[in-house]
Amino acid sequence: MxxxxxxxxxxxxxxxxxxxxxxxGVGLIGGSFxxxxxxxxxxxxxxxxxxxxxxxxxxxxxxxxxxxASDAASAVKDADLVLLAVPLGQTRAVLxxxxxxxxxxxxxxxxxxxxxxxxxSARRQLGAAFPRFVPAHPIAGTEKSGATAAFxxxxxxxxxxxxxxxxxxxGALKLVAAAWKLAGARVVTMDAAAHxxxxxxxxxxxxxxxxxxxxxxxxxxDAKNLFQHTGxxxxxxxxxxxxxxxxxxxxxxxxxxxLLNALDSYLSDLEEVRGMLEASDAAxxxxxxxxxxxxxxxxxxxx
Amino acid sequence: MxxxxxxxxxxxxxxxxxxxxxxxGVGLIGGSFxxxxxxxxxxxxxxxxxxxxxxxxxxxxxxxxxxxASDAASAVKDADLVLLAVPLGQTRAVLxxxxxxxxxxxxxxxxxxxxxxxxxSARRQLGAAFPRFVPAHPIAGTEKSGATAAFxxxxxxxxxxxxxxxxxxxGALKLVAAAWKLAGARVVTMDAAAHxxxxxxxxxxxxxxxxxxxxxxxxxxDAKNLFQHTGxxxxxxxxxxxxxxxxxxxxxxxxxxxLLNALDSYLSDLEEVRGMLEASDAAxxxxxxxxxxxxxxxxxxxx
Numbered sequence: 001m002x003x004x005x006x007x008x009x010x011x012x013x014x015x016x017x018x019x020x021x022x023x024x025g026v027g028l029i030g031g032s033f034x035x036x037x038x039x040x041x042x043x044x045x046x047x048x049x050x051x052x053x054x055x056x057x058x059x060x061x062x063x064x065x066x067x068x069a070s071d072a073a074s075a076v077k078d079a080d081l082v083l084l085a086v087p088l089g090q091t092r093a094v095l096x097x098x099x100x101x102x103x104x105x106x107x108x109x110x111x112x113x114x115x116x117x118x119x120x121s122a123r124r125q126l127g128a129a130f131p132r133f134v135p136a137h138p139i140a141g142t143e144k145s146g147a148t149a150a151f152x153x154x155x156x157x158x159x160x161x162x163x164x165x166x167x168x169x170x171g172a173l174k175l176v177a178a179a180w181k182l183a184g185a186r187v188v189t190m191d192a193a194a195h196x197x198x199x200x201x202x203x204x205x206x207x208x209x210x211x212x213x214x215x216x217x218x219x220x221x222d223a224k225n226l227f228q229h230t231g232x233x234x235x236x237x238x239x240x241x242x243x244x245x246x247x248x249x250x251x252x253x254x255x256x257x258x259l260l261n262a263l264d265s266y267l268s269d270l271e272e273v274r275g276m277l278e279a280s281d282a283a284x285x286x287x288x289x290x291x292x293x294x295x296x297x298x299x300x301x302x303x
Numbered sequence: 304m305x306x307x308x309x310x311x312x313x314x315x316x317x318x319x320x321x322x323x324x325x326x327x328g329v330g331l332i333g334g335s336f337x338x339x340x341x342x343x344x345x346x347x348x349x350x351x352x353x354x355x356x357x358x359x360x361x362x363x364x365x366x367x368x369x370x371x372a373s374d375a376a377s378a379v380k381d382a383d384l385v386l387l388a389v390p391l392g393q394t395r396a397v398l399x400x401x402x403x404x405x406x407x408x409x410x411x412x413x414x415x416x417x418x419x420x421x422x423x424s425a426r427r428q429l430g431a432a433f434p435r436f437v438p439a440h441p442i443a444g445t446e447k448s449g450a451t452a453a454f455x456x457x458x459x460x461x462x463x464x465x466x467x468x469x470x471x472x473x474g475a476l477k478l479v480a481a482a483w484k485l486a487g488a489r490v491v492t493m494d495a496a497a498h499x500x501x502x503x504x505x506x507x508x509x510x511x512x513x514x515x516x517x518x519x520x521x522x523x524x525d526a527k528n529l530f531q532h533t534g535x536x537x538x539x540x541x542x543x544x545x546x547x548x549x550x551x552x553x554x555x556x557x558x559x560x561x562l563l564n565a566l567d568s569y570l571s572d573l574e575e576v577r578g579m580l581e582a583s584d585a586a587x588x589x590x591x592x593x594x595x596x597x598x599x600x601x602x603x604x605x606x
Contacts, residue, residue, distance in 0.1 A: 089585070139534050159532065201520060202533045206540050208576065209516065211595040216572045217504060218598035227602035229462065230505045231442050233546075235603055236539040237509050242599050243536075245592035253585050263577055267570075269519045273511065274566055282392070282556050289548035292514040295521035296545050299530035300538055 017042040017178055022075050022082045024049045024094050026059040028141060029111045030085030031150025034064050036183035039152045049075045059147035072097040076106065081179065084110040088250035091118055095125035102129050107172040109134040113199060113247075114255040115163040115192040131169040134176040135192065137161045137199075138185060145244050153184065160185035163192040200258035205266060207240050207248050208259065214241040320345040320481055325378050325385045327352045327397050329362040331444060332414045333388030334453025337367050339486035342455045352378045353389075362450035375400040379409065384482065387413040391553035394421055398428035405432050410475040412437040416502060416550075417558040418466040418495040434472040437479040438495065440464045440502075441488060448547050456487065463488035466495040503561035508569060510543050510551050511562065517544040 018037065023030040026048040037043040048065035049072060050056050056068045069075030076082055076098045084094055091112060102108070108126065112118045115135050122133040140158040142149065160180040164173050177187045190198075217226055252259055276284040321340065326333040329351040340346040351359050351368035352375060359371045372378030379385055379401045387397055394415060405411070411429065415421045418438050425436040443461040445452065463483040467476050480490045493501075520529055555562055579587040 139532065141534070141536070158534070198529060198532055201523070202529055202537055206516070206537055208580075209512065209573070210540060211592045212572050212576050213509070213512065213569065214595035214599050215591050216569050218594055219572075220504070223598065224602060226501060226505050227598070229442065229501055230603065231444070231461070233444070233543040234505055234509055236542045237513060238595075238599055238603065239539045240536045241592075241595045243592075243596070245589045245596055248592050249585050249589040252580055252588055253583050256580060256583055260577070260580060263573075263580070266516065266519050267573065267577070269515050269522075270512070270566075270570065273515050274563070274570070277511075277555055277559060277563060277566070280556050280559055282552050285555055286548045286552040288518050289514045289544075289546075289551050291521055292517035292541075292544045293546070293548055295526065295530070296517050296541055299527060300533065300541065 014041075016044050017175070017182065018080045019044045020047065020079045020081075021045070022047045022049065022069070022079045023065065024072075024075075024082070024084045025086035025090075026050055026056060026065055026147045026150075027085060027145050028149040028154070029138060030083060031059055031062075031064045031147045032140075032152060032154035033083060033085065033111070033138075033179075033183055035150055035152035036155060037179060038063070040182045042179065042182045047075050047079070055147050059150075062147060062150075064147055064150055073101045076101050076103075078103055079106050081175065082106060082108045084108070084112070087244070087247045088112050088114060088118070088254045089246070092121040092125060095121055099125050099127065099129065102126075102132075107132050107134060107175050109136050109176045111136060111138055112254075113137060113203065113251045115161075115195045117254040119163070119165060119192055131167045132172045134168060134172050135163045135165075136176060136180070137163070137195065138180070140185075145247075155180070156184035158185055160187050161195055162187060162189045163195050164189065165192070196255050196258045197261070200255055200262040204248075204251055204255055204259050205262040207243060208252060208263065209266070210238055210241040211245075211248065214238050317344075319347050320478070320485065321383045322347045323350065323382045323384075324348070325350045325352065325372070325382045326368065327375075327378075327385070327387045328389035328393075329353055329359060329368055329450050329453075330388060330448050331452040331457070332441060333386060334362055334365075334367045334450045335443075335455060335457035336386060336388065336414070336441075336482075336486055338453055338455035339458060340482060341366070343485045345482065345485045350378050350382070358450050362453075365450060365453075367450055367453055376404045379404050379406075381406055382409050384478065385409060385411045387411070387415070390547070390550045391415050391417060391421070391557045392549070395424040395428060398424055402429050402432065405429075405435075410435050410437060410478050412439050412479045414439060414441055415557075416440060416506065416554045418464075418498045420557040422466070422468060422495055434470045435475045437471060437475050438466045438468075439479060439483070440466070440498065441483070443488075448550070458483070459487035461488055463490050464498055465490060465492045466498050467492065468495070499558050499561045500564075503558055503565040507551075507554055507558055507562050508565040510546060511555060511566065512569070513541055513544040514548075514551070517541050 021043045034046045046065045047067045047069050048056050049069045059065045123130050138160045140154050324346045337349045349368045350370045350372050352372045353359050362368045422438050426433050441463045443457050
């Protein structure tokens with residue numbers, strides 16, 4: 001792979017990293033990946049596959065994809081890279097559809113928020129092609145979804161986590177890492193189980209708690225009035241509850257065990273805090289709050 | 304009260320709404336109130352009282368206050384309006400200090416996040432002056448604190464809630480309402496108990512949950528690494544955990560009963576969601592998440 005963005009005539013002549021990219025699920029993640037690679041001239045042709053015709057038409061109109069595939073088999077023919085950017089619940093079905101049609105050089109990757117279950121599915125569905133499956137998870141996103149939400153800078157300086165297994169082909173891994181680096185991401189490699197535990201704590205649990213908090217308020221008879229008295233803090237605190245219910249349903253079920261562990265640890269802390277409150281233990285409450293504020297100041301302050 | 308901002312010479316000659324304003328606690332709220340009234344030329348002289356000499360010096364340097372009071376007694380002498388913008392835990396002590404020194408016309412108000420406990424304190428401490436105490440709560444703020452965080456637009460188009468009781472003097476109520484309107488706020492009147500229940504749900508519980516969530520993550524041995532893998536969603540979700548531990552300790556203790564009710568309702572919903580997760584009940588989880596997203600879209604989307 002050569003990079004020479006300064007000289008346009010030569011850049012055009014250089015063979016792009018990926019000749020044909022197929023994106024299953026041209027939403028925020030899949031669409032932004034295609035746009036980022038196009039911007040870097042790292043892909044020659046992008047084919048989109050998806051459930052919503054309207055979304056695919058929008059993606060083509062916006063220049064995210066060049067072609068709408070009529071079916072999975074024709075879509076993946078001669079593909080260099082196939083990216084699955086579908087809700088986790090569809091991963092197994094898409095893998096089963098494409099498995100018989102993959103060329104010997106085609107690399108398959110995903111963008112799923114959990115990794116152990118995706119690896120299990122890929123191992124079962126892809127058979128001999130499994131070494132060319134590269135499990136990946138870009139740590140980026142907003143609460144918006146669909147092709148119209150996509151933009152090429154989504155992954156700039158964000159982490160892209162690879163969780164390869166023993167069978168994963170070094171060449172396939174190299175291609176996927178190179179593509180994400182071109183898309184602007186920092187590539188990090190870790191074990192799939194470590195990934196799933198980590199994101200249960202810092203992403204899946206927060207979403208579960210935020211959805212539950214908003215639906216709790218919505219359940220009060222005077223919910224409308226309550227929401228009208230919220231401020232900017234509440235709005236930020238509940239932003240993630242605007243995320244896709246389907247996507248998060250799938251993530252929760254796929255990462256159930258790690259998420260239950262994370263939830264039980266939180267519930268245990270919350271019961272402890274409830275005890276402090278019931279006892280009007282001001283000092284204990286203040287110490288708990290100060291721990292949180294200090295941790296946030298130390299680790300979460302934007303650089 | 305006359306308003307004529309267009310003609311400067313006349314505006315200068317018009318008597319301001321408040322001759323002498325005394326602010327106890329010149330932080331984000333108290334400081335912004337003084338700045339907003341100064342900007343509207345609605346106050347002639349502002350006196351600041353507080354525990355931190357450095358903060359008061361900063362407030363005077365920034366033009367938030369004109370004078371630093373040496374003690375509470377001299378501060379409130381001949382005051383037209385005394386605003387208590389201190390953490391709730393200090394309210395009773397400040398009321399006790401000022402009570403013997405209030406002139407017959409002096410109006411006292413507060414900015415506390417809970418109202419029943421403040422009203423109880425004022426009734427006990429102010430005695431004959433209690434009718435001139437106007438319980439108030441501006442619904443504004445950021446996670447920042449101190450005089451340097453103050454700015455005159457903080458209350459623009461934000462709600463200011465008044466919770467007068469039977470004894471409250473109509474004249475005192477009118478003065479406080481007029482001052483907050485000049486500061487840019489929308490004045491809303493409600494019952495103190497209704498206020499305390501409402502803000503337990505939309506403000507106090509969110510803060511309690513956010514502090515607990517961040518301290519939960521901070522308690523893991525690999526907390527540093529966990530925080531490094533958080534994204535923008537986590538950052539927004541935990542912004543309120545950057546708030547003042549002292550202020551929130553006091554709010555939680557002052558509004559304990561309403562907050563316990565709110566917490567128990569949330570815990571009950573969270574146990575229900577835990578059951579759905581343990582049973583891998585995808586449909587129930589999706590319905591719960593969809594309820595939250597729909598409520599948020601309907602009621603929380605910025606206009």
